[in-house]
Amino acid sequence: MRRRRLFVLLGAVLAVAAAVAFAVSAAGGVVGSAAETATAYFRSWEDGDVAAMSRLVDRPPEDFRAWHEAMGGALGVERLRLEPGKVRSTGEETAEVPFHGVRELEELGEWPFDATLRLVVRDRRWKVDWRPDTLHPLLTDGRTFHVVEVFRPPAELVTSEGAKIPQNNYAEAYLQPLRDLQEEPEPGYALVLRTPGEPEKELLSAVPDGDVQRTTLSRPVQAAAARALDGRADTAIVAIRPSTGEILAVADRLKDNYSAFKDTFPPGSTFKVVTAAALLRAGLDPAAQVACPGTYTIPFHRAFRNDGEVARGTLSFLDAFAYSCNTTFVKESIDRLAVPDLPETAARWGFGRALPTGVGGFCGTVEQTDDPDLRGANAIGQGSVVASPLCMATVAAAVQSGTWRVPRLVPAEAAADIDGAGSGPVELDQGVVAGLRQMMRAVVDHGTAAGAGLPADLSGKTGTAEVPGGAPHAWFIGYRGDLAFSVFVKHGGAGSTGALPIARRFLNGL
Structure with missing residues (x-):
């Protein structure tokens, strides 16, 4: 009985062995298929199961895990998606599977790639024939990927x-x-x-x-200002949009670190715009008749003279401004203005104020004094009066718009963040402004700027500021449409010869 059972068991084992042998034989002696191995490999790869992948690889290299870590966590891969294609036979015991992959990188988003999974029969089983370019086709010849800042x-x-x-x-x-x-x-x-x-x-x-x-700079205006200064040293141009206070151009070739925004100089006769504003406010009409002798002496004090001591007799206040009669302005200021009048008028026109442009700035100062000699000098932009080129551009802009505005090089909010809010707009006496417009127009029409080749619709004022130890500073300020400007030439001589040619070149370049 026991022998019979032994024969039955042996027969069953032999039957199973025969069935396995038949199955292996039927498959050419290989267990499983390339498709099954590829499917298992792709699934394990998407899951990040390197150990399971390694078991499917034919003789995996020692750095197999390191390669996958370098192409995973080291690059910040958050997810890997794989889309296998169809298995293609490449020989009796080789096959390949083209596939499309997408790595989602933490810092860079999706990174797609296309590669090939190669398979080979080893020990009667389908295995992955792995190499670095399985991870990405560019990983050959020692190449590596890196995420850098x-x-x-x-x-x-x-x-x-x-x-x-x-x-x-x-x-x-x-x-x-x-x-x-x-x-x-x-x-x-x-x-x-x-x-x-x-x-x-x-x-x-x-x-x-x-x-x-x-910035507030205008490309064409800045270009015109810069080209007007080519070949000219110790010179500056500042241009402003009167309606907003935006600085449209600043071209500065001043030497020795002088700044057209922060440094001040005697403005000479360009300051007569401010003095004229005080006199108009005091009741002197542009058409009023005034004297313009070659020289004028303040009673019991110093004498003042016109350029070349030119005497023009009796003329309108408008023409005295147009011809820049020093003697007229000294006499009328002493006779008509109280001691505080000129400094207070200057304050309304920006003097004594910081200018929060976004890079800083300062307008200028006028000393209040009861000394007749200093008062007379102040009236013609000498004495204690100093102003920056930026300041005098704001004066011209205020005549054009009727409102004095803080100039700025950046948007208003940015300028306030950098330099502080500064003062708001100052509405000026419109009767005074109307008179100044007539007077500045007369300067170009038939006064000290006539015949200089300037645009016909320009209004302005020349200035020659005497300074000790050197040639005078040359100035010209003006406006045309919604553009106001000042030209300053340090030690440039007379305004009509030193500053006007630069202004002409600037305006013709717009």
Whole structure:
């Protein structure tokens, strides 16, 4: 009985062995299929199960896990999606599966790729014939991938139109402080391929867009101002939009670190705009008849003279302004203005104020004094009167608009954040402004700026400021449409010969 059971059991084992042998034989001696191995490998790869993948690989290299870690966590891969194609036979015991993959990188988003999974029969089983380019087709010849930080450039300063600021603009001393105030840019990231002996190649990047910071500069006005100063040293032009106070141009070639915004100089006869405003306010009409002798002596005090001691006899106050009669302005100021009148008028026109442009600025000063000699000198922009080129541009702008406004080089909110809010607009006496417009127009029509080749619709005022130890400073201020400006030439001589040619070149370049 026991022998019979033994024969039955042996028969069953032999039957199973025969069935297995038949199955293996029927499959050419290979257990399983290439498709089954590929499916299992792709599933384990998507799951991040490196151990299971390794068991499906034919003789996996020692750095198999390291390669997958380098292509996973080290690159910030949050998810891997694989889309296998159809298994293709490449030989009796080899096959391949083309596939599409997408790695989702934490810092860079989706990174798609296409590669091939190769398979081979080893020990009668289908195995993955793995090599680094299975992970990505570029991983050959020692190449590696890396995610690196990259920084966008600092915010670019642009004109009010959003255009690049012209080169050789003579405005860098005013633009650089704005760049220095910018916050450190946030980093971005890039995926790079490194090949031994070659420069790294960027494959994918996510860098914050470079910001732009608009200034108030106008590209055509800035370009015209800069070109007007080519070949001219110790000179500055400041242009302003009267309706807003926006600085449209600043071209500064002043030597020795002088600034057209912050440094002050005697403004000479351009200050007669302010003195005329005080006299008009005191009741002197533009048409009123006044004397313009070659010299005038304040009773018991000093004498003042016109340029060349030219005497013009009796003429209108408007023409005395047009011809820049020093003697008229000294006499009328002493006779008609109280001691505080001129400094108070100057204060309404910006003097004594900081100018929060976004890069700082200062207008100028006028000393209040009861000394007749100093009062007379102040009336013609000498004595204690000093002003910056920026300040005198705001004076011209205020005549054009009827309102004195704080000038600014950046949008109002940015200027307030940097320099403080400053003072608000100052509405001026419209009767006074109307008189000044007539008088400044007369300067170009038949006065000291006549025949200089300036545009016919320009209004302005020349200035020659005497300074000790050197040639006079040359000035010209003016406005045309919604543009006001000042031209200053340090030690440039008379305003009509030193500043007017530069103003003409500037205006003709617009």
